[in-house]
Structure formats: structure tokens, C-alpha cells
Amino acid sequence: MVQAAPVISKRKKQLAEQYIQEVDKHVQDLKEGKTDRAHEIRDLAKILHVHPVHLSNTIKEVTGRSTCDLYEERLLNVSKALLLETDMSVAAIARQLTYDPSNFTKFFKHYTGTTPKKFRDRFYTTT
Helix, strand or coil: CCCCCCCCCCHHHHHHHHHHHHHHCCCCCCCCCCCCCCCCHHHHHHHCCCHHHHHHHHHHHHHHHHHHHHHHHHHHHHHHHHHHCCCCHHHHHHHCCCCCHHHHHHHHHHHCCHHHHHHHHHHHHHC
């Protein structure tokens, strides 16, 4: 017998949507240099008026992914955009996204398998 998937409440889906909107807004602010501080889960939970553990559990239940996964995915997309759309140095991009340059390179390489410089160079060599 196939077991039915659990029903996710409308409120939980709404909270997940609001979280994603806030993350998108925050990452866009980082991209545009409008903020110099990365939000943590507790900051986003405060904005959404919920407890951080409740927010994390709800996001995982609704999306099947962690809050960090969703945040890092968006941060990676912005990183790629800044690398390809600007002439900012890798170090400047790292600082704008609130990373130490060496940690930014590790973060980027972890998710893409290549360094930010090689990513940028490969793009410009193929176009």
C-alpha cells in the first residue's frame, strides 16, 4: 500500500514563500552593495516573526531543502553573475558578498568544481 504524502499547511507554504522572497531580496542587496552584512537564519526568522528552529523545520518540510541550501544557491547565482557581468576582482566580489576572499574561493569551488577565476576565464575564452 502506498502511503500518502503528508499534507503541508497553507501557512507553512506561505512561510516558505516569504523566506525565499526575503532571501532573494537580501542577496540582491548584497549584489548591489546595499548591505555589508550577511543575514543569518535568526535574522530572517526575526523578519518573518518566527522562531529560527520553526523556520528551518518548515523550510525543510516544504521544500525538502535546508535554509542554508536555498541561501547558498542564490548566493552562488549572484557570484556567477558578478563574475560574468562585472570587471570586479574576485577579492572585491568576495568582500561584497561578505566573504573573506579565500573562503569565497573555497565556497565557489565546492559548488562548481572550479575557482571563480577559472570560471570567469572559461566563460570569456568560449565566447
